[in-house]
Amino acid sequence: MIGRLRGILIEKMAPEILIECHGVGYEVTMPMTSIYALGEVNQEATLYTHFVVREDAQLLYGFANKVERRLFRLLIKVNGVGPKLGLAILSGMSADQFVSCVIHDDLTTIVKIPGVGKKTAERLLIEMRDRLKDWQTDSSDALVRMMPTDVNQANAFVSDNRGDAINALVSLGYSQQQADKAVKSVFEADKSSEDLIRNALKAML
Template sequence: MIGRLTGVLVEKQAPEIVLDVNGVGYELQVPMTSFYELPELEQTTTLYTHFVVREDAQLLYGFKSKQERALFRLLIKTNGVGPKLALTILSGMTANEFVNCVERDDIATLVKLPGVGKKTAERLVVEMRDKLKTLLEASAGSEREFVLQSNYTPAPVEDNVEEDAIAALLALGYKPTQASKAVASAYSEGMNSEQLIKASLKSML
C-alpha cells in the first residue's frame, strides 16, 4: 500500500500529474481542489495517496491533505460511487462545500456534477451524513480542517489555456458541449489554465 509520496513535480496536465520520486515517475490523478495547491514544475511536493487495483488497471490517486483523502475513501464506500466519480465530486466542489450539501440535503447542487444522478445524490446525502459526523469530529479544528487554505499562487499565463481547461473538464466526465460552454463563459484575459478550470467548474454549480 502506498500511503504517501514526496517527490519532484515533473508533469501537470489536470487532473493528472507525474511525481518523480528518486528517479521513479509515479502517475497520479488528483482532484482539482488538490491540483490548485500544487507547486510549480520541478518543485518538491508531498501527496497523500490511495492505491486502487482493478482487473484492467492500477491507479494511484493523490491528495494534498489527509482529510481530503479520508473523504475520498468515504465516498468510494458509498454504493454506486467509484474512484472516478469521487474524483469528479472533489473536483467540482471543495470538501467543505460537499459537507454543506450533505448537511442541507442539497440534492439540486449535487446532481449538477457529471455522473451524479438524483438517486446517487440522494444516496450520498443519506449514507454520508453519519460518516461525515465521525470524520468531522476526528478532524475538529477552528476551520473544520476540511477547507483547503487559499495559499495557491497562480502560475504564469500559459498558451492554449482554453484547450487545457476543456481537456481537464472532459477528463473529469463533463460532456464536450458542457465543457466548451463553461470555459467560454468563464474565460477572461490573463487567466492561466488552472484559474480557468476553477472558474469553469464554479460556473456549472
C-alpha cells in the first residue's frame, strides 16, 4: 500500500498531477480542494494517498492531508459511490463543508454535485450520518484553506487555461455544456486554470 508521497511536483493537469519521488514519477488523481493546496511546479510537495488495484488498472488518489483522505475512504464505502464520485464531492466542497451538509441534512447542496442524484444524496446523508457521528478534525491535520491566487504562467495562453479548466470539470463528471457555461461565467483573462476551476465550482454550488 502506498500511503504517502513526498517529492517534486513535475506537472499539474487537473485533476491529475505528476510527482517525482527518488527518480520515479507517480501519476496521481486528486480532488480540486487538494490541488489548490499544492505548491508550484518544480517545488516539493507531500501527498497522502489511497491506492486502488483493479483487474484493468492500478490507480493512485492523492490528498493534501489525512482529513480529506479519511473522508474519501468513508465516502467510497457508501453503496453506489466510487472513487470518481468521491473525488467529485471533495472537488465541490471541502471535507468540513461536506460534514456540515450531513449534519444539517443539506440535501439541496449535495445534489448539485455532478453525478449525485437525489437518491444518491439521500443515501449519502443516511449512511454518512452514522459514520461521521464522532467526526473531529485533528489539529495536526487541519484542513488547508490557503489557495494560490498569484500563479505565474506567463508562457501559457489564455485559451489553454480556459480549455484546461473545462477539461478538468468534464473529468470530474460535469457535462461539456455545464463546464463550458460555468467557465464562461467566471472567465477572466488573467486567471490561471486552477482559479477558473475553483470559481466555476463555486458558481455551480
